[in-house]
Amino acid sequence: MRILKKEGPNILVVASHTEEVRLGDYLMVTEKERSLVLQVIDENYLDVEGIEEEVAREEVLLASVQGMTEDPADVSSISKEIRDMRLLQCKARGSIEHGRHSPRIDWIPSRTTSKITRQNVNEILDSAGNRGHRKIKIGRSGRASSFSVTAEALDGRISIITGRKESGKSHLAKMMVRGLLEHGAYCIIFDLNDEYGTIGLRADGTKTSIADRLVVRKPARDLKFSLEGAGIRAITSLLLHSLEMPGTSMREFTRIWEGMELKKEVSMDSLGTYIQQWRCNEFVRDALYARYYTLSNSGLFTDSEQAFRLDDFFKSHPEGGALVISLSRVSPLNRKMTVELILSKLVELLEHRTIPPVFLLSEEAHLYLRETYWEDLITRMRHFGVFTTFVTNQPDAIKPEIYRQADNIFLYNFSNEADLDLVSRASMVDTDTVRSIVRTLPPRMCLVLGHAVNNLPVLVNVDEFDAPPSGITRRFFEPRAELTTLAR
Amino acid sequence: MRNMNTQLNVAATVNMESLDLLAKEFRQQFDLSSEVIHERLSGRRFVFNRDGTETYPFDDWETGDGEALQMLPTQETVTIASTDSSCILLGETSDSSVYAVRAAVCFASQGVVRGYFRIGPMVVHLSSKGSCGLPSQLEGYELRVALSDHMIAERIIRNTVEKRILASLLSFPQRMVVVADGSLKHPLDSYPDVLFRDGESGSALMGISKTSALISSNKLSGVVSRAKGPAYAPVEDGMVHTLLAKFARDGLVFRVDVARSRGRVPQTLGTVLYNDNFSAGYPESLRVAHHLSVFARSEDMALKAYITSRYGLKQLRSFGLRRIALGGLSNSG
Ligand SMILES: Nc1ncnc2c1ncn2[C@@H]1O[C@H](COP(=O)(O)OP(=O)(O)OP(=O)(O)O)[C@@H](O)[C@H]1O
Numbered sequence A: 001m002r003i004l005k006k007e008g009p010n011i012l013v014v015a016s017h018t019e020e021v022r023l024g025d026y027l028m029v030t031e032k033e034r035s036l037v038l039q040v041i042d043e044n045y046l047d048v049e050g051i052e053e054e055v056a057r058e059e060v061l062l063a064s065v066q067g068m069t070e071d072p073a074d075v076s077s078i079s080k081e082i083r084d085m086r087l088l089q090c091k092a093r094g095s096i097e098h099g100r101h102s103p104r105i106d107w108i109p110s111r112t113t114s115k116i117t118r119q120n121v122n123e124i125l126d127s128a129g130n131r132g133h134r135k136i137k138i139g140r141s142g143r144a145s146s147f148s149v150t151a152e153a154l155d156g157r158i159s160i161i162t163g164r165k166e167s168g169k170s171h172l173a174k175m176m177v178r179g180l181l182e183h184g185a186y187c188i189i190f191d192l193n194d195e196y197g198t199i200g201l202r203a204d205g206t207k208t209s210i211a212d213r214l215v216v217r218k219p220a221r222d223l224k225f226s227l228e229g230a231g232i233r234a235i236t237s238l239l240l241h242s243l244e245m246p247g248t249s250m251r252e253f254t255r256i257w258e259g260m261e262l263k264k265e266v267s268m269d270s271l272g273t274y275i276q277q278w279r280c281n282e283f284v285r286d287a288l289y290a291r292y293y294t295l296s297n298s299g300l301f302t303d304s305e306q307a308f309r310l311d312d313f314f315k316s317h318p319e320g321g322a323l324v325i326s327l328s329r330v331s332p333l334n335r336k337m338t339v340e341l342i343l344s345k346l347v348e349l350l351e352h353r354t355i356p357p358v359f360l361l362s363e364e365a366h367l368y369l370r371e372t373y374w375e376d377l378i379t380r381m382r383h384f385g386v387f388t389t390f391v392t393n394q395p396d397a398i399k400p401e402i403y404r405q406a407d408n409i410f411l412y413n414f415s416n417e418a419d420l421d422l423v424s425r426a427s428m429v430d431t432d433t434v435r436s437i438v439r440t441l442p443p444r445m446c447l448v449l450g451h452a453v454n455n456l457p458v459l460v461n462v463d464e465f466d467a468p469p470s471g472i473t474r475r476f477f478e479p480r481a482e483l484t485t486l487a488r
Numbered sequence B: 001m002r003n004m005n006t007q008l009n010v011a012a013t014v015n016m017e018s019l020d021l022l023a024k025e026f027r028q029q030f031d032l033s034s035e036v037i038h039e040r041l042s043g044r045r046f047v048f049n050r051d052g053t054e055t056y057p058f059d060d061w062e063t064g065d066g067e068a069l070q071m072l073p074t075q076e077t078v079t080i081a082s083t084d085s086s087c088i089l090l091g092e093t094s095d096s097s098v099y100a101v102r103a104a105v106c107f108a109s110q111g112v113v114r115g116y117f118r119i120g121p122m123v124v125h126l127s128s129k130g131s132c133g134l135p136s137q138l139e140g141y142e143l144r145v146a147l148s149d150h151m152i153a154e155r156i157i158r159n160t161v162e163k164r165i166l167a168s169l170l171s172f173p174q175r176m177v178v179v180a181d182g183s184l185k186h187p188l189d190s191y192p193d194v195l196f197r198d199g200e201s202g203s204a205l206m207g208i209s210k211t212s213a214l215i216s217s218n219k220l221s222g223v224v225s226r227a228k229g230p231a232y233a234p235v236e237d238g239m240v241h242t243l244l245a246k247f248a249r250d251g252l253v254f255r256v257d258v259a260r261s262r263g264r265v266p267q268t269l270g271t272v273l274y275n276d277n278f279s280a281g282y283p284e285s286l287r288v289a290h291h292l293s294v295f296a297r298s299e300d301m302a303l304k305a306y307i308t309s310r311y312g313l314k315q316l317r318s319f320g321l322r323r324i325a326l327g328g329l330s331n332s333g
């Protein structure tokens, strides 16, 4: 390999066909004690003048006529090699001097005396800083070296996993959740496709060490809240945001709640009675009633002892655990209400430091997360200890502000130009890299950007995940299970 | 490196043993000369050549008088063996030059190209000490002109190689028409008379030239050109008969030299007409031989890489970026 040209951070390297260099690989151009770190972001044939004609002519000529060639110097194999030579388009990603990585790329190594070698990704990343030691292996990078993200790299961070449908986003998210659980973390997962419930199991059905840390709940079925457990804050937030209760009615509701609290009878049952007996404007009473019926019909509330309490979940899982909230076949309103209740309760508990920080995994959040929560999640809630990972196949469902605030981005393939445009502009790395790598990414490979990789983009071949199959898109032309109607 | 996986096809048309012998001869030549060239070139400072191009001038025909004779196909299956070669200057040291030469023979019969035989590229070294890498040494006057002019040197090298191959083809026991690219009488090419004398096998020798000034200046060109079908007009008799001929109705007029025809020039022409393919006006076997021998861009580079590594040459600077980058090849292969 030789350097051909350098223009700013763009460096062209010629390599023979036999040299095993692939997209995403890291190269080191070493001259004396200094090395320039390059990443291959694209490859082409070496454009030798007239070579297309040459190849075409040979194709036509030798396909029609057969014969015998005596080539004592074996020039033909060298010339074949030349025709197969590749031009590697590289980006300079910094320098390594005395074993330390620095972002400097303001020097030019000698074209003739510098040596270019392939470099192990992990070594490059390690030279760029400490990434933590709680490893979560997600795959391989380069040829053989295993690649891990660390729990520390997700801790306190906002992450985004995006790519087109069926590219493997949920697969990666599941691996990361299992890894986090193995390291004793707490996770809350908004699961749209009933695919996270099985991550405690191996493919053969046996339990992994984290199987018992997993709790799966479905709203209105085995996830019901009590008014008392949810608390005034969560409930008012729900009424305000999910049920759009007007301000005047809100004030009356707060008084009613205080009344119930005084008599220690906060329950759905007494709420109904209170509204009926409360002395107030008829319009307000109607408004309160309407909301009350919605709440009670949603099936999300109960006065029984079985009601779900978020703080109990933490208490009962001292070694960490994941709460999987199954949102599949749950009505949009119930989804919104559930998410509202969980998130507002979560913040309340975190504010009072009753629970440790939590990793939140949110699939297709735009389907249930209200507008104002996005900002909140990445600013205020992150501050209290909610570390969100957004998973989506619609990159435009995530606002540019969120991309800008994101610490880690896991990019799978996008073939659509508009999506490609959006992610390449929104990501924390140059658009060339994202465009050329992401466009050609095969399934199961993702480009990791940001904090988790010390800001050195890494192409990862994601491992298989030892868990029972799940989350497979339902098909029409397949043996069908019984059709269930949409839960309320 | 010999590629023989497809030689069966060739074997059906020509005598394989004879071809093998010829190949062996050139390979031995190569191995021998490689040593000598090594001695003469090793570690030398070297300036690589950037290639020049060839042109084929063509003019409009003058009208003139005389008579064109009709050319009739001779319905007899005879192998046409057309030979062509290419030579390029690879570069020079302060007192010598290095060339590469490659030759190809293409066989046709019954109007179809049947196969080919290709030798080279071979490396040829020319210095005042002599030539190295050719089937026969250049000496005296030939060597001196070759050293003085690259174009002439390339021509002499091609001629030397072609001569050897033509002689070899003519000595095959099989009767063929052996065709050379160019005139047999060109003042710069020295063919020995023995090549022109009728031989045992009965093979004829023909030179087909499209560049010769003789074509455009000769008044007979117009006559032949206007003939309704394949036609020819004798220009000169002798050991080598010279004529102007076209092999297809709308074909171009070529200068054709015929030797070893045993007095049957029209039949020899007819044999070529019948056994080769002239759909483009030019013998297909000669066209293929040309393409097989000509050096492709990547082969030019490959040769430079090869000699750089084989003889440990030191490149002198002043090259394009691309070339320096390709120097990388010399370290790996
Ligand atoms: N690295 C991998 N190794 C083996 N199988 C994989 C890998 N990544 C994904 N898969 C499989 O590919 C299929 C699609 O993956 P996944 O469900 O994670 O895609 P997705 O991006 O979440 O799709 P969607 O946008 O529909 O949610 C699944 O069956 C999954 O098991």
Ligand SMILES: [Mg+2]
Pocket (backbone or CB within 6 Å): A169, A170, A171, A471
């Ligand atoms: Mg998914």
